[in-house]
Amino acid sequence: MTTSVASDPTGLHRVLDDVAVLPQAAARLDTRRELWPDEVRVRVERLNLDAASFRQLERKHDGDGDAVRAEVLGIVAARGKMQNPETGSGGMLVGTVEAVGEESPLGLRVGDRVATLVSLTLTPLVIEDDLARWDGRSEQVPCDGYAVLFGRSIAAVLPDDLAPELSLAVMDVCGAPALTARVVRQYAATRRPTVAVIGGAGKSGSLSLAAARDAGADRLLGVVPHEQEAERLRGAGLADAVVVADARDPIALRDAVTAAGGPADITVVCVDVPGCEGGAILATAEGGTVIFFSMATSFPAAALGAEGLAADVTMLVGNGYVPGHAAYALELLRANDGVRRLFEERL
C-alpha cells in the first residue's frame, strides 16, 4: 500500500467506496496506520457511543451486553468506523496523540490527551483489544486501538481541572448549547425570548438551558418525560418551570408547554426518541424557531409536519459544529453547579 493519492482535508482519500462520497456517507474507510501528511493518529482510550445508537443496539439485543459488544466490533471491522447502520450515528472518542503528520493544521502534539469533536461516523478506527474491558451495557466503551484525524477534523485537548469522563460527556453534546445561545442572542436583540427545552434534564438539554439563560432568554421551560426527571431538573435550578409531558404526544406537549407560559419562541429538541417533530412544532409560537438536536429526527416528518399544520416556524438542523463550542460548554459546566450535578449523576 502507498499513500501516493493526494490527501483532501475532508478525508476523501480514505473512502473505499466506488462512488465519490464523503467519509461520513461512506460504506467503508481505509484504516491504514500510515498517515498522509495532514493527518494525525490517536491511540484510543475510550469510545463514547451516541445515545441514540447505543439505545438502538440495547433494544435490538434485549440488553444482552455480549451481543451489543459483538455488533459494535462487527460494524467497526466491516466499515472501518463506528456508524450504527440503523441510526446513522456514531459518537466520539478520547485518546492520546501518537503521531502527527508534518502538514497537519490541527496544532496537536504527540502526547496530547484529546477528545475528537467530529463524529465517529467519519473517523477511521481500528479496535485492537476486542473491547475486552467493556460489558456492552454503557455508552462509555474502554477501548485500545487507533483512530485517524483529517486536516479538517476537530479535536480538543482535555482540560486539567475536570475528570476526563466529564469533559468527554460535555464535549459530546457541546454543539447544542453553542447553537442554542446563538439563536437566543438573535432573538434577544429585539425581545427576550421564551425558550422550551425538550429533554431539559439530559446532557445536551441541561447545557442548552444554561446556554439560553446565559444568552439572554426570558422564561425557560424544561420538558421531561416523568416525575423523577422533573425532580432532578428542579433540583438543578436551570428552568423557570418544569413540565412533565410525553414529547411524542404532540397535543399533550402543546398543551403542557402552553399551560407553563408557552408557546415558546424557541424550542430545542434534545431527546433521542423518534416522533417528537409534531409536538415541537405545535409547542412553538408563530414566527418562532425549532432547533432539532436529536439524531432521531426525521427530515420529512419535520418538513411535512410544519406544512401540514400551517405552522410558520423556522426549523434548524442542529449542526454539531459552532466555533468555540467545546470551550463554551465547559465554561457553562464550570459556572453551573446544577449542570455539573446532572452530568456527574449520569456518568
Add this chain to the structure above:
Amino acid sequence: MTTSVASDPTGLHRVLDDVAVLPQAAARLDTRRELWPDEVRVRVERLNLDAASFRQLERKHDGDGDAVRAEVLGIVAARGKMQNPETGSGGMLVGTVEAVGEESPLGLRVGDRVATLVSLTLTPLVIEDDLARWDGRSEQVPCDGYAVLFGRSIAAVLPDDLAPELSLAVMDVCGAPALTARVVRQYAATRRPTVAVIGGAGKSGSLSLAAARDAGADRLLGVVPHEQEAERLRGAGLADAVVVADARDPIALRDAVTAAGGPADITVVCVDVPGCEGGAILATAEGGTVIFFSMATSFPAAALGAEGLAADVTMLVGNGYVPGHAAYALELLRANDGVRRLFEERL
C-alpha cells in the same frame, strides 16, 4: 359511526392509530364522508404525487405503470391517505369543494375549485374510480374521489388566468421560493448574497432562483446535472452562471460552485436525490445558510456532515408553509417568462 368525538384543528380526531400522533405521522386515517363542524370535503379531480415518491415507485416497479397504479391504490386503501412508506412523502391535490362544515375557518364555498397546500400525507382520501384514467407513468394522476380538509389545513382557490395544471404545479413547490426569499432578504439587509440553487432548472429550483433575484440576491448560480438541463436554464435567463455538476459528488460540487464565483452565502437544495447534503455544505461559505427542500434529505447526514466538516453553516429544514407562499409563487411565474417556460415544458 358518529362524530361525537370533538374535532381538533390538526385533524387528530381522524387518527386511527392506538397512540396519539398527528395525521402526518399516523399509520391510518378515518376517511368517513361525514364532516366534523370545522372540516371541508373536496371532490378530487387530480392528485399530484411528490416527485421523490413517484420516482421511488417508478424505480421499484421498473417503470411498469400498472404496478405503480396498483401500489398507489393499495397505499390509499390501507392508510386512508397517500403517503409513500419509503420516502414518507405524499403530494397535493386539485378538486372542487363539495361540502363545508358550519365552523370551518378556511373561507371556502361549495363549488370553489381549489388546490390543497397541505401534504397528501395527512389528508384523508378515498379513491372511487380505481385511478382508471391514469397510466402510472406521470406524477399527475387523474382521479375521482373525495378528500377532507381540517380546520388548520390550507387550500388555495385556483386562479382564473392560468391553466389548472400550471397553477397546481406552482403551488406544489410554493414553499421553496417563499422561504428562499425570506432568507435572502435577511442577508440582503447587510450585504447582497451569492445564492446557489442545486437543481436550478427544476420547478422549485427555477422559482427559487426567481425569488432570490426578487429578494435582492447579488450573484445567482444554477446547478444542474447535465448539459441538456444547462441549456434549458440558460434559455430561461434565471441565473448569472449555470454550473453542470453531480450534486451527489461533494468535491465535484464544491469545486464547480467555487469556480463559478462561489462559495455561496445561501445554498438551496431542490433536487430529489439522496446524498446531496455533503456537497451542499461544502459549496457554502462559512457563516452561510443551506436550505434543504428535498424530501430525500437525511437529517443525520446533514447534521453529522456539517459537524464532520467543521462547517459553520446554518441548515434549515425547508418548511413548506410560509404565509402568502402560493400567491407569491404565482406572481413570480406571471412575472418571469423563463420560469413559465420551464414549467410549461414540464407539464
